[in-house]
Amino acid sequence: MRRLFLLLLAAVVCAVPAVAQTPSGAVPLLVSTAWLEEHLQDPKVVILWTDQGAHDEALIANARRVPHESLMTMQGGHGLAPTDTLVDVLRKAGVSNDSHVVIYGEPLSSAWLFFVLDYLGHPRVSMLDASITKWRSENRPIARTPLVPPPGTFTPSPRPQLRATADDVQKGGAVILDARSPREYEAGHIPGAKLVTFQDVYADPRMQTFKSRDELVAMFKAAGAAPGATAVTYCQIGMRSSLLYVGARLAGLDARNYIGSWSDWTARGLLVEPGR
Numbered sequence: 001m002r003r004l005f006l007l008l009l010a011a012v013v014c015a016v017p018a019v020a021q022t023p024s025g026a027v028p029l030l031v032s033t034a035w036l037e038e039h040l041q042d043p044k045v046v047i048l049w050t051d052q053g054a055h056d057e058a059l060i061a062n063a064r065r066v067p068h069e070s071l072m073t074m075q076g077g078h079g080l081a082p083t084d085t086l087v088d089v090l091r092k093a094g095v096s097n098d099s100h101v102v103i104y105g106e107p108l109s110s111a112w113l114f115f116v117l118d119y120l121g122h123p124r125v126s127m128l129d130a131s132i133t134k135w136r137s138e139n140r141p142i143a144r145t146p147l148v149p150p151p152g153t154f155t156p157s158p159r160p161q162l163r164a165t166a167d168d169v170q171k172g173g174a175v176i177l178d179a180r181s182p183r184e185y186e187a188g189h190i191p192g193a194k195l196v197t198f199q200d201v202y203a204d205p206r207m208q209t210f211k212s213r214d215e216l217v218a219m220f221k222a223a224g225a226a227p228g229a230t231a232v233t234y235c236q237i238g239m240r241s242s243l244l245y246v247g248a249r250l251a252g253l254d255a256r257n258y259i260g261s262w263s264d265w266t267a268r269g270l271l272v273e274p275g276r
Contacts, residue, residue: 027100040062046149049105051109061142061143062143083120083158086120087120091152097154104128111246131206162257164232173230174256176193177225178193195223213250216247220248
């Protein structure tokens, strides 16, 4: 009887589709301050701090700096830096393929870095569900200068489909989400786009703590994007939409980020829809 039970159990396990099983080495998209403090000495945990120039005098202990401007083209329109440049920046920060990368810093810069790593196919990336303000308020370890690590060995596996284009938007089949302000949206937006501002992903913007998954699912569902749907986020150039992209990922959407966004759309002379 026991042998029959084991045979039946094996048959059930083999029948479970591979997609339903947890991927080996998967990490959560968000980690807490408590989790990060517990893993500060883990050699596989790589903390990346990023901003746009101004920063607090204190850093999370063991954080490495990734300047936001190193990840963007800064002339001829802001866009994603070439892949070779992105990879070089990440390697200099000590990132390897088996690293568990945890990102924090200025909200839009952090989200842009998250998108960069997602786009390059890094399999182990999390956002810290907190700001340095929250970290310090909890009396967790800080440093005065960034860590300068030995180079990493990151080899990318780019996923170009995550970088939406104007052509992708025009093809249809995706929910278009506008991360800009209501005023910008009213002045003109991509036809059919729904307004979900980038700040809406946060439960507490000052502490940079995200809404719960259920709250994010409800928010995106109200905009016509249920879990599993394809959603394209956009803003003015792709930074605010990067944060909305993170929120969409947390809600279980098949998210894409339109780099170039409204600037690219209007420069092409494409159709604009005014007001609501």
